[in-house]
Amino acid sequence: MATVLTDIERLLVNRLQDGLPITATPYADIAHELGLTETEVISTIETLLANGVLTRFGPMWQIEKAGGTFTLAALAVPEDDIERVAGIVNAMPEVAHNYLRNHHYNMWFVVATTSDAGCQQVLRTIEDQTGLAVLNLPKQQEFRVHLRFDA
Amino acid sequence: MDALDQALMQISAAGLPLVSRPFAALAEQLGTDEATIIHRMQRLAEQGVLRRIAAVPNHYRLGYLFNGMTVWDIRDEALTDVAAAFCQLPFVSHCYQRPRYPDWPYNLFAMIHAKDEATAKDMEARMQQLASEHCRKHTVLYSTRILKKTGLRIPGDQTFAR
Numbered sequence: 121m122a123t124v125l126t127d128i129e130r131l132l133v134n135r136l137q138d139g140l141p142i143t144a145t146p147y148a149d150i151a152h153e154l155g156l157t158e159t160e161v162i163s164t165i166e167t168l169l170a171n172g173v174l175t176r177f178g179p180m181w182q183i184e185k186a187g188g189t190f191t192l193a194a195l196a197v198p199e200d201d202i203e204r205v206a207g208i209v210n211a212m213p214e215v216a217h218n219y220l221r222n223h224h225y226n227m228w229f230v231v232a233t234t235s236d237a238g239c240q241q242v243l244r245t246i247e248d249q250t251g252l253a254v255l256n257l258p259k260q261q262e263f264r265v266h267l268r269f270d271a
Numbered sequence: 272m273d274a275l276d277q278a279l280m281q282i283s284a285a286g287l288p289l290v291s292r293p294f295a296a297l298a299e300q301l302g303t304d305e306a307t308i309i310h311r312m313q314r315l316a317e318q319g320v321l322r323r324i325a326a327v328p329n330h331y332r333l334g335y336l337f338n339g340m341t342v343w344d345i346r347d348e349a350l351t352d353v354a355a356a357f358c359q360l361p362f363v364s365h366c367y368q369r370p371r372y373p374d375w376p377y378n379l380f381a382m383i384h385a386k387d388e389a390t391a392k393d394m395e396a397r398m399q400q401l402a403s404e405h406c407r408k409h410t411v412l413y414s415t416r417i418l419k420k421t422g423l424r425i426p427g428d429q430t431f432a433r
Contacts, residue, residue, distance in 0.1 A: 122333060136325055139324060142309060142312045143309070144292055145292060147293075162289050162290070162291075165289055166289055168326070173328060175329045176327040178284070178286035179321055179324045181321060183320070185318060185319045186272045187272075206418045209418070217421070217422070219417055222415055223410070227418070234430060257380075259367040261354075262366075269384065
């Protein structure tokens with residue numbers, strides 16, 4: 121299941137999780153730092169996105185600082201209804217990610233909206249369309265956010 | 272956030288262009304110039320609205336097969352101390368307080384990521400030791416399938432409050 125990475129891929133997966141400089145030529149800057157060429161950096165990122173090692177490459181926003189809202193929500197979905205409910209939840213553009221987990225509450229998703237009211241509306245729509253009650257778990261306090269995977 | 276900031280957020284939601292001058296490419300799409308876009312990105316980063324421009328790996332593809340959301344029912348008076356102790360652990364990536372409900376007793380959430388089950392169990396055991404008598408109940412919800420992982424997309428008809 122794990123993908124075998126080349127040395128250049130491994131180097132870039134590790135380095136690119138820490139962030140790109142905001143300069144006119146960020147790929148050339150990273151290339152210079154790592155002893156690669158700009159073309160190698162760009163083509164390797166393309167490969168990593170194409171083969172699914174990276175799910176995304178781009179800006180990561182902290183929307184709360186702009187008045188937006190993130191919430192974590194969960195549904196208890198009957199096993200034979202998962203595909204239908206996932207279809208409804210995933211179709212909402214405000215749902216940033218959605219995972220199945222091994223619990224009675226088995227579907228866990230994050231909703232990102234520009235306002236609290238917008239968030240409530242998304243959750244209501246999901247309840248209306250799925251016929252299931254949403255467990256809404258907005259964060260009350262953030263103690264740590266540092267996600268980094270060594271490739 | 273003004274209209275240009277928000278347009279920048281929308282247009283880059285799919286990712287940063289993979290070209291030599293990515294901000295020039297964004298500027299062209301937005302009808303402005305490269306220096307303006309770079310300045311806006313730097314300002315958004317200073318404001319904390321932009322966390323960073325970075326790669327998001329699929330952790331399964333890197334061999335992290337055990338991705339657990341550990342959830343804990345911690346006595347309110349000890350919550351901050353237990354959270355601080357969890358944050359000292361290098362394998363805890365996110366740690367949040369969230370509300371309890373009648374059928375959901377857990378108020379502290381911490382994410383862990385491991386390549387094998389034994390390592391994940393060790394992590395859980397170390398956390399359990401730290402929470403000790405402050406914890407009434409805990410469990411770990413492992414992810415079994417990624418249904419969606421697109422990251423943030425803000426629809427074009429919505430605007431931020433600030």
